[in-house]
Amino acid sequence: KISKSMEFKEILKKRVNEILKISKNKKKLSGFIIGNTSKIETKDEYFFTPIRTTEKMVFTGIIVFSERYAKMAAQYIDGKVNYIIVDAEKKIPPKKNGKPSNIERRVKEIIKKTKLWFFKGNDLTVDAVDILLTFLMKNDLRGIGGKKIAIIGAGNIGAKIALSMVERGAKVFLTRKNFNKLKKITETLNSIKPIYTKEKILPIKKNLVAMKSADIIIGATNGKPVIDKEILSKIKKRSIIVDVGKGTVYKDALSFAIKKKINIYRVDISAALNGFINKSLMIEKMKLEKLSRRKIRGETLVSGGLLGDYEEIIVDNVSKPTLIYGMSDGHGDFLRTLSENQKSRVLKMRNFFKNKY
Numbered sequence: 001k002i003s004k005s006m007e008f009k010e011i012l013k014k015r016v017n018e019i020l021k022i023s024k025n026k027k028k029l030s031g032f033i034i035g036n037t038s039k040i041e042t043k044d045e046y047f048f049t050p051i052r053t054t055e056k057m058v059f060t061g062i063i064v065f066s067e068r069y070a071k072m073a074a075q076y077i078d079g080k081v082n083y084i085i086v087d088a089e090k091k092i093p094p095k096k097n098g099k100p101s102n103i104e105r106r107v108k109e110i111i112k113k114t115k116l117w118f119f120k121g122n123d124l125t126v127d128a129v130d131i132l133l134t135f136l137m138k139n140d141l142r143g144i145g146g147k148k149i150a151i152i153g154a155g156n157i158g159a160k161i162a163l164s165m166v167e168r169g170a171k172v173f174l175t176r177k178n179f180n181k182l183k184k185i186t187e188t189l190n191s192i193k194p195i196y197t198k199e200k201i202l203p204i205k206k207n208l209v210a211m212k213s214a215d216i217i218i219g220a221t222n223g224k225p226v227i228d229k230e231i232l233s234k235i236k237k238r239s240i241i242v243d244v245g246k247g248t249v250y251k252d253a254l255s256f257a258i259k260k261k262i263n264i265y266r267v268d269i270s271a272a273l274n275g276f277i278n279k280s281l282m283i284e285k286m287k288l289e290k291l292s293r294r295k296i297r298g299e300t301l302v303s304g305g306l307l308g309d310y311e312e313i314i315v316d317n318v319s320k321p322t323l324i325y326g327m328s329d330g331h332g333d334f335l336r337t338l339s340e341n342q343k344s345r346v347l348k349m350r351n352f353f354k355n356k357y
Helices: 004-026 069-078 103-110 120-137 156-168 179-192 207-212 230-232 252-260 272-284 340-356
Strands: 027-037 046-053 057-066 084-087 114-117 148-152 171-175 202-205 217-218 240-243 263-265 293-296 297-303 313-315 325-327
Touching: 004 057, 004 069, 027 069, 027 103, 057 069, 057 084, 069 103, 069 171, 103 114, 114 120, 114 313, 120 156, 120 240, 120 272, 148 207, 156 171, 156 179, 171 179, 171 207, 179 202, 202 207, 207 230, 217 252, 217 297, 230 252, 240 325, 293 325, 297 340, 313 340, 325 340
Parallel strands: 027 057, 027 084, 084 114, 148 171, 148 217, 171 202, 217 240, 240 263, 297 313
Antiparallel strands: 046 057, 293 297, 313 325
16 A cells, blocks of 8 residues: 555656646746645645646645645755745644744755745735736726725735735725734734825624625635625625635535626636746846945946945946946935936946946
8 A cells, every 4th residue: 555655756756747848848947836834625734736837937836734745845856846936934833842833944954956935825815816806906997996895804814915905095894703803903904004095994793794885805714614695695796706715605605606697706826926936036137145346447336236325336237237227325216316427427437338348
């Protein structure tokens, strides 16, 4: 009888071979994501995610509920793919000895060959919700602003979505079983939202009250169903419903919604993940470890990624400049208006670079 570990390794091997084949054919990078969650969906300690293809990369991955399979995956895939992308959020419970679990550290200890990136899975989900709602609201003059949004579940993701939505000018109704904790959460979120944002996040005791007049309903519980037939029969017509927590809609409610032609959207992080990959590749090209200063012909050049002092000239590459971005104001921005002397100094450096490089 094949052991669980052997079975895992066989599936892992097959998945990695598949993405390597696809990435080679499509001439894209290969990647493997190791995520973690507190939501146990199977009797096993892991599940594999679908193979996805983005603009730059082909990847698959696993979501784990303990360190064990994250370590096994890291040991096998090191050196086989271009990138290993690890969820740095600490979501899985502590070990039996009470020590905290740490997927990020365990993988770091193992990987020696493949390049490592780190991300926060919940933040990608929040970005994905924002992208989806922005797209759905694209023909509305005000967009998300002024809409009533009910978020059922004020956990990490629900609270972050609430802040994102109120920042866009939405009136947000937030629910949670523990109402005292909910009031503290909403008070905190309202205290850090932009000063001139008129709308607020309101704590609501009952889910139905929150959802009844909402333009957008977001299920953000940890997989616990909260949206039922009764709610769907009482909400506003053309309300947008988004299942973020995967399983927040009762099965009979989904059947009812399909019958009544009510669309229930499922969050897909593909767009947000593609954005993360592109940003990470861009940061990688910047080579942060090489950001520096250099004095040349009486002027100080500074790499674009460093905070420049007053009148330092900011360039794309201190070693071999091809672009001058501007002259620093000493506060993290550019001098918007240059004096004749400053213009002359920048022009002299530009001509020097042009002749030399």
